[in-house]
Each structure stands twice: as C-alpha cells, then as structure tokens.
Amino acid sequence: MTQLLKEIIKKNIKVDGKDLHLLDDYFKPKKIAKGSFLLKEGEVFHAAVFVQNGLFRTFVIDENGTEHIVQFATQGMWTGDLASFISGKPSKFYTEALEESEILTITKNEWENLLQKAPFYLDFHRKLLEKGLFSLQERLLESYSVDARKKYLNLIHTFPDIIQRVPLYMIASYLGMSRETLSRVRKHLTDKK
C-alpha cells in the first residue's frame, strides 16, 4: 500500500526498515473521484496528500476571475498547499482531481506525532519544503526570462505525458499564457518539421 511512498522516502533520507513500517499506521489510503476537490480557497489544508496514482491540479483564481494552475501532481508527488498545511493558515488554492485517483493522507496532528516518534522524518519534511522552494524558484525565473515557445518546450521535456492527460487550455493556464497562444506555438512547432 505504502510501497511507493517508502521508496521515495528511502531515496531522500537515511531510515531503517522498522521505522519505515510506522508509515503504515499513519498514512490512510483513499480513493478520490474525478472532479472532486481536496481543498478549496479559504479552507485550511489539514492533511498532507501523497499521490499514489491519478492526477491533480492546484490552482488560484485571481481578482479577474481567471484561473491560474500552479501545479500538476501525478504519481509519487505531493499535492495540496504545503504552506497552509504547515502554517495552519487558510489556503488561497483549490486542488482538484483531474482523474480517478488514489492518495495517502496524514493529518497535521498525526504528522506531528510521527515526527515525535521518529524524528528523522524531520529531514524528510525539510527536503519537501526545500523541493517546494526550489520548484517555485524555477517557475519564477522561467516566467521572467522565457518566451511562450520555450516554456512549452521545457514542459514537454520535463513532463512529457502531461500533454496527453490534460486539455491544452489547462497546459496554457499552467504556463501562464492564453490557450490561443499555446495553440499557435504548437502549430509553429509542427509546421517546422
């Protein structure tokens, strides 16, 4: 059940077998129907969510009512709003299942509890935050210095199968451009071949 999670943890921190088994007691599996929400704006995100399989998007809605997708999460990734989970403050984000999905969750309290029993999970916690910081930095830098075409190319390079799994207008939203612009970028790329 928690196979994938265990592998990922082993890759990130040093932890021995019997401590890994603790995870089975703490993380609860759950099925999530396509179209349902794990989190809506204004709510506090009380549980960490690890994606076993399926696909989620997390997005904000700005003052003009436009959606901006901040993250896609697939198998092996974490989703929801890490900052809200840690701080206990209300989130600005929505996270929605785009496919029938399976997740592992742990509530804030249980997480704190686990950290007490097995403090080396603090290292993992840290790594998570660090990765969150890192990927946000990357996206911010990209938004400054890269044009539409290159953003798209970068995405299909780092995340090839996302194109098959979500409608293009969501890709456009993720990349911070209009769906028409994305459509034209794609046309130019195929024309050149």
Added chain:
Amino acid sequence: MTQLLKEIIKKNIKVDGKDLHLLDDYFKPKKIAKGSFLLKEGEVFHAAVFVQNGLFRTFVIDENGTEHIVQFATQGMWTGDLASFISGKPSKFYTEALEESEILTITKNEWENLLQKAPFYLDFHRKLLEKGLFSLQERLLESYSVDARKKYLNLIHTFPDIIQRVPLYMIASYLGMSRETLSRVRKHLTDKK
C-alpha cells in the same frame, strides 16, 4: 548586538530568555562593504545571513546575460539562498550589498549544533522556510495576473522606502519589466495627480 534577531524570534516562536542567550554564542556580527558579494553563482551558501542594517540584492543571470533581481533584503530580513544553505547544493544566485551593511551569520554546522542544543529553533527554521515559500508564491501569482502599473503600485505599498534606496533600473529588474516601461508607468502616475 543580537537584539533585533531576538525580537524577531520571539515574535515567531515560544522560547524563554535563557535559550535566547544562546544566540549570542552562535551568531557572529560582520560588516559588509557596499558592492561586495556574500554569494556568487556556483558557490554553496554555507552561512545563514541575517541583516542588521543596510541593504542587499540577490539576483540571477539568465542565458541571455540579463540580471533578474529575486529579492531585496533590509533590516530584519534574511538574505542569500536559503535553499542552497539547507540543501548544501550550489546556488544559482548572487547576493550583493547595495549599501554598507551589518549582518549576523551562522555557519551550517553551527546551526545544526544550535538545533541540537535547543530543538525549538526547529520551529523557527520551519517558519523561515514557510515564509520563503509564501513570498515566492506571491511573486509567482503576481507575475501571472498583474500588469506593470499594478506591480509597481504593489511594491511601493509593501516596501515604500525601497524606491529611495536603489536605482530604478533595479526596481524594474525586480518587477520583471524593462526600465523604460517602469519609467512610463511612473510618468502616467504623476500625470494623473
């Protein structure tokens, strides 16, 4: 010496007086000359840096050789590259003193040491990361949904004195626009009065 730092820590976490005094042993004060660098691209950022007074910028240089300012840090803020400090990986950033400044530093090793002696500083560490995440999120969202004029207005609202302290072309770089665009935005704002 560590007065300001102590106040900030007290605001963020619960910690009693005698544990605060530990900070005096761990943090070293340092003067930094205007124009000198705390960090250059490719280096690992080995010390956390707290700004006592003065002003720093941290920036990246993209593939085209253009600088993009990611953060200004003034009194009471932290500067450098948190992600590199934590992960021990080389940084992509430069951080430069824009004024004669005074800082408090602590090396990575001493920091780990302090965390062992006084584990509640972990909460502080966490808060720092959380704030880092939060401010990056804010900037990313702004870059998507806000035009040049509003970005400038937001900045002078949240950080009024920065305008007096750094040249406008750096403000432009921080806001992700050309200096000419910023110049025009400012003209329109004064014309309207």
Added chain:
DNA sequence: TTCATTTTGTGACATAAGTCAATGGACTGG
C-alpha cells in the same frame, strides 16, 4: 568646480501575446 560615469526619460518603432468571434471536431450521456 569640472568632467566622466551612471541613471533616467522619451520618442519611434517592433513584436509577442491577448482578445474576440467564428468554425469545426471530438466526446459523452441519454
């Protein structure tokens, strides 16, 4: 003060991307 350097402002023009509107294709539920 004076000269050189840095910083800012402005006009003319170029360009990437957004907006609007129409069309047709693909999917889906009944």
Added chain:
DNA sequence: CCAGTCCATTGACTTATGTCACAAAATGAA
C-alpha cells in the same frame, strides 16, 4: 445515434511591453 457540450484552431485586430537611440539629469571623483 443524436444533441449538446467541451475543446482546439484560426483569422483579424488590439494592446502592453520591449528595443533602440539619443538626450537630459544626477551623481561622484579628482
């Protein structure tokens, strides 16, 4: 199998911002 959505494409047009070039102003060092 049909009707109704949903989604993607495309053209025409608009708009915000960038780029280039030059001039004016501010700054700072000698």
